[in-house]
Amino acid sequence: MKSSRYNHIIWRRNLPQLLYNSWNHRFLELDNAQSAVYGGLSLPLTYNLINQKDPSIAKLVADLAKMEFMIDDSIDELRQIEVLSHLHRFDRGRLSLWICPTTRCDQNCSGCPYQGSRTDLSSLALDKIFRLISGRTPGLKHLVIGWWGGQPALAWKMVLEFDKKLALLAQQSGFEYSYRTIGSGGGPANRLTALSRENELFLNIGSVDLDDLPAAPTVLLGDIAGISKNIGRLPPAARVRFLKNTPGPKLCRNVNQLCQSAPNLEDDEVTNINRLLGSGFAVENLPHPKLVACQAVDPQSFIFDTSGNIYKCWDDLGSPEKMLPEDIEYPLAPQNFRWLDWDPFHEAHCRMCNILPWCLGGCRAKSPDEDCSQWHYALREMLSLAAAANKKGA
Secondary structure, three states: OEEOOOEEEEOOOOOOEEEEEOOOOEEEEEOHHHHHHHHHHOOHHHHOOOOOOOHHHHHHHHHHHHOOOEEOOOOOHHHHHHHHHHHHHOOOOEEEEEEOOEOOOOOOOOOOOOOOOOOEOOHHHHHHHHHHHHHOOOOOOEEEEEEOOOOHHHHHHHHHHHHHHHHHHHHHHOOEEEEEEEEOOOHHHHHOOOOOOOEEEEEEOOOOOOOOOOOOOEEEEEOHHHHHHOHHHOOOOOEEEEOOOOOOOOOOOOOOOOOOOOOOOOHHHHHHHHHHHHOOOEEOOOOOOOOOOOHHHOOOEEEEOOOOOEEOOHHHOOOHHHOOOOOOOOOOOHHHHHHHOOOHHHOHHHHOOOOHHHHOOOOOOOOOOOOHHHHHOOHHHHHHHHHHHHHOOO
16 A cells, blocks of 8 residues: 555644545545554555554554555556546547627626627527537537627527527437526626526626526636625625636636636735635635646637637637637647647656646646646645635535
8 A cells, every 4th residue: 555646734723634635635634643643654664664453553544545545556646647537538428618609798897808899609600519519419428518708698599599409409319418607797697597407607796796696506706805805795605716807818807717727826815715715605716636627628628709710728719820720620730739739647747746636737828837836836825725615515
């Protein structure tokens, strides 16, 4: 037996230590004696000096093995993650589409990238999307569609018509599907229902009416200061996700940085997140293990703008040279290959990293290692937040 390479000790003042594994996302409390035994078991030099036949030690070892904090000597965890990641990425039984039905909006945000270019998704583009879905059947098992914009509620009639066609196709072909919609709040947000499947909503806290949220699963978007300011008005057990609450050069503020795995944190912001967790709220973008770094490197994920152009990465939107060709799944097309070539398991710093399952190499659109500082140099704070979220069941 050996200690998992992804184990971490989380130190908590006046509380038992917490053992955490960044691959299986499990936690285990250790008292002082158990912590000392685990410390000995985790070091090859002292492993054989511990009497593992002692009943209390044997029970601890059994618990550690059951929860995969201790694993068989023959197991190569890095190779396991690599294989599972590849199986997930190239599973054609699933498909994820991000579709922009409109760039129209009712919010008039400062710096909006769509000012002067309000358009709706054309019927030709919508037919193109439907043909893509139809072409993946049979074999398709689960489809996820994300509506973004703009304010999707302003083009909801189009979405409802598409939903009727999709429901019929799913019935004929036998696949499951689900929806999520990203938009501002305001009155139109209450239109985001009446679909044939449940629609998970991501609504900006700066514009949504917290006293009149739509009757659907909802995640509230906004910067840490904006969410913390409204803590007294949030519904019980609300789900929140931290975003930089300003538009990107090509993206609405509701989508800007949505793909990031964790917010960029400062010391006072860690305090605010702990306060939210302590109040029973769920923070959606705390670090957690995953099988693919982001949707851009996922061969089963595509982004559509209102012209029907297809992209892999949010940063590529609006750049004609980076949109996918007609044969969007041709692997050697340069716009595709740069994402298919993603492989953190061959990077030396990733292979040695004990939090690799959290980011799987980080953002491919950025320079190598650019994401690492957030994960490594705030690791103590990240682990502390993970422990706080686990304690609250978030």
